[in-house]
Amino acid sequence: MNFGISRDDLAFASEVRAFIAGALPEEIRTKVRSELRLTRAEMTSWQRRLFDQGWVAPAWPRDHGGTGWSLARQYVFKRELGLGFAPDLPAFGLQMIGPVLYTFASQEQKQRYLPGILTGETWWCQGFSEPNAGSDLASLKTRATLDGNHYVVSGQKIWTSLAHLADMMFCLVRTESTPKPQAGLSLLLLDMRSPGVTVRPIITLDGHHHLNEVFLDAVRVPQENLVGEPGRGWTYAKFLLGHERIGIANIPRLRRRFAALLELGAQPNCHGRAALADPAWRRRIADYEIDLKALEATELATLRRAEAGAADAMAASVLKVAGTELLQRADTLLWDLMGAEAAVLPTDAARRESPLAAVRYGVTPALLHGRAASIYGGSNEIQRNIMAGHLFGPAT
Amino acid sequence: MSEEQALLAESVARFVRDNCTPERQVAWRAGHGLDAVWREIAELGWIGASAPEAVGGAGGSGVEEAAIMAGIGRGLLTIAYIPCAVMAVEILGSAPAGADLLRQVVAGARRLTVADDEPGRACGQAPSAEVSEGGTSLLLRACKSLVLGLDEADEILVSARDGATGESLIVRVDAHDPGIRRRDVVLMDERRASDLDIRAEIPAGTVLLRGREADAALARASDRAAIAAAAEAVGAMRGAVELTREHLATRRQFGASLASFQALRHRFADMVLDLQLTENLVTAAAASLDDPDQRSTMASAAKARAAKAGRLVGEAAIQLHGGIGLTAEYAVGQYYKRLMVLAALFGGSDDHRDRVGATYLAAGRSS
Numbered sequence: 001m002n003f004g005i006s007r008d009d010l011a012f013a014s015e016v017r018a019f020i021a022g023a024l025p026e027e028i029r030t031k032v033r034s035e036l037r038l039t040r041a042e043m044t045s046w047q048r049r050l051f052d053q054g055w056v057a058p059a060w061p062r063d064h065g066g067t068g069w070s071l072a073r074q075y076v077f078k079r080e081l082g083l084g085f086a087p088d089l090p091a092f093g094l095q096m097i098g099p100v101l102y103t104f105a106s107q108e109q110k111q112r113y114l115p116g117i118l119t120g121e122t123w124w125c126q127g128f129s130e131p132n133a134g135s136d137l138a139s140l141k142t143r144a145t146l147d148g149n150h151y152v153v154s155g156q157k158i159w160t161s162l163a164h165l166a167d168m169m170f171c172l173v174r175t176e177s178t179p180k181p182q183a184g185l186s187l188l189l190l191d192m193r194s195p196g197v198t199v200r201p202i203i204t205l206d207g208h209h210h211l212n213e214v215f216l217d218a219v220r221v222p223q224e225n226l227v228g229e230p231g232r233g234w235t236y237a238k239f240l241l242g243h244e245r246i247g248i249a250n251i252p253r254l255r256r257r258f259a260a261l262l263e264l265g266a267q268p269n270c271h272g273r274a275a276l277a278d279p280a281w282r283r284r285i286a287d288y289e290i291d292l293k294a295l296e297a298t299e300l301a302t303l304r305r306a307e308a309g310a311a312d313a314m315a316a317s318v319l320k321v322a323g324t325e326l327l328q329r330a331d332t333l334l335w336d337l338m339g340a341e342a343a344v345l346p347t348d349a350a351r352r353e354s355p356l357a358a359v360r361y362g363v364t365p366a367l368l369h370g371r372a373a374s375i376y377g378g379s380n381e382i383q384r385n386i387m388a389g390h391l392f393g394p395a396t
Numbered sequence: 397m398s399e400e401q402a403l404l405a406e407s408v409a410r411f412v413r414d415n416c417t418p419e420r421q422v423a424w425r426a427g428h429g430l431d432a433v434w435r436e437i438a439e440l441g442w443i444g445a446s447a448p449e450a451v452g453g454a455g456g457s458g459v460e461e462a463a464i465m466a467g468i469g470r471g472l473l474t475i476a477y478i479p480c481a482v483m484a485v486e487i488l489g490s491a492p493a494g495a496d497l498l499r500q501v502v503a504g505a506r507r508l509t510v511a512d513d514e515p516g517r518a519c520g521q522a523p524s525a526e527v528s529e530g531g532t533s534l535l536l537r538a539c540k541s542l543v544l545g546l547d548e549a550d551e552i553l554v555s556a557r558d559g560a561t562g563e564s565l566i567v568r569v570d571a572h573d574p575g576i577r578r579r580d581v582v583l584m585d586e587r588r589a590s591d592l593d594i595r596a597e598i599p600a601g602t603v604l605l606r607g608r609e610a611d612a613a614l615a616r617a618s619d620r621a622a623i624a625a626a627a628e629a630v631g632a633m634r635g636a637v638e639l640t641r642e643h644l645a646t647r648r649q650f651g652a653s654l655a656s657f658q659a660l661r662h663r664f665a666d667m668v669l670d671l672q673l674t675e676n677l678v679t680a681a682a683a684s685l686d687d688p689d690q691r692s693t694m695a696s697a698a699k700a701r702a703a704k705a706g707r708l709v710g711e712a713a714i715q716l717h718g719g720i721g722l723t724a725e726y727a728v729g730q731y732y733k734r735l736m737v738l739a740a741l742f743g744g745s746d747d748h749r750d751r752v753g754a755t756y757l758a759a760g761r762s763s
Binding site for chain 2: 264285287318392395
């Protein structure tokens, strides 16, 4: 769907396609297509190609190493990357802490951290959630006390993606006890190699290690690693979570699911018949495609409003809820399509046998992994609270 | 949205605000005052909004039409707008001999309806209505179902086939022809529709389109009608959502505003979410009207989604209103009934989903 996209931007899309064809190694492409996880080295090599091209940070201002592109051009760029099976780079540096740093951080901090974020040499993780502070993030308890020119940080973070691979953590800590819990929070940049940092894996439903617990035991963080002002951590955290709307629904991923539905649906099932020969199956998939078109049209409408400078407070929540629910629907459809075979938890080796095997055996792990989508990034219930807050004012 | 489009949308909103009062809506549902509405909207330029400038239209696109339709849904207008101002305008625009009549329709001087559906005919099948030679004139024999707005119409455009060659035809029939027997029904939203049994002698010059041109014109008219009905549903959904917001914000139970209860807030957030997704899809479909590769799929996608969302939003609106939502008089139930009628007419949700999915098997095998 190209409703509202200029001819120039469409021409740019073919430039991006040509770049991907030349720059993206076949092995990475295949892994992405099969929903297999990339190694850090593979991720970094791809990020380096984008960096050399000047395209690594489409949303950043040019002064800080970004592209200065319009929102429409960023949209087109991300769409081509997704449809070309380029990997999604980890969001923690480029999409989350990077914009916070170039917006709020000291000159020194910018010089020290932005280059590593752009090249992919530094990996970041997000130290927000705690065992008793999930959706109610502001109630978090990890404490940072000033001792000379260091903060001493003690507490526990949980559900920390990539902590086992990360060099740095941006960490939300309590520096003051205040009547309003949000007011006492600050944002610190914490070196994961500091003494007192312990990372323990959490194995998720799909059998993989994405998530961690991070224990912080009197970790000393230099005072100069405080971002902005003390007590404004909540403001920075909200900025960081709401910064990027373009791509929040991850439409290329939903398009790939649609392609997988058609590919698997055309294979003979255990009765020797393609599911797509059955009108009931075609209707179920058409329902999915129709809702996908509606989401695409909504992302484009959001883009047009943002380009016109209109405030659109609900847009991020709308795209997050609709995008994640649609992803889970696609995974359920694919799982149903697999019949009894869907019950098998496949090995990575099975997924590498052939392109078709990659799609087929990606279904069950994706179903399990996809349950996270409606929980992370502010659960979908929290998103509905945010929407209702805009429609009615805050709940009493 | 261009400046003209914004002006039109504003004029539609103003018309709805000033004219679509509850008393008027009751009168319209009983069939009173429809002529005055037709005159006024023709003067406002609605009918011509998307018609070519050569016949007195404004040369706009599907986007203008969608804005008008949303106003009709929002204001619960009961005129048979789609058969006349959408389908007939499209068909006449494709017919070399249709220009004069089209000019009159755009000016509001003449009104048409369309008779295409037949009892028991599946979607996409050729009509069994037949035109045969009858000496100096032609004989039309047709059974047509759920023809909208017969009392508002001067003429009917009837789909048929040539009894000798089997070719598709679209013919003009006088709405008051003595050879038309009618059985009237009342739709859920109290609009009138008629099942027709036609045995009429018609002059040879009344064949507007023939063969592939007739098929193509009818296909375009049906797609355009599907998008228009989806856009009308968006307007009706918006009306239901606004009433529900108002109700939740003002009604108090257990000593608190209903808008303070999370279960109700979330259900309402879902109504808004569904409305936004549908509205954006319908707008994109309207903008694709002139794109022959996209038009049919987008029209069917928009119509199927509007049917699904319309039902969910309408049901939620009644539920969140409680008892008042069940009364015949209150508008929230009128919106629900309009949404259900729109879901059923101009192709049901299964028909449209079948069209979207028609190419899946071939696409999957070639991937």
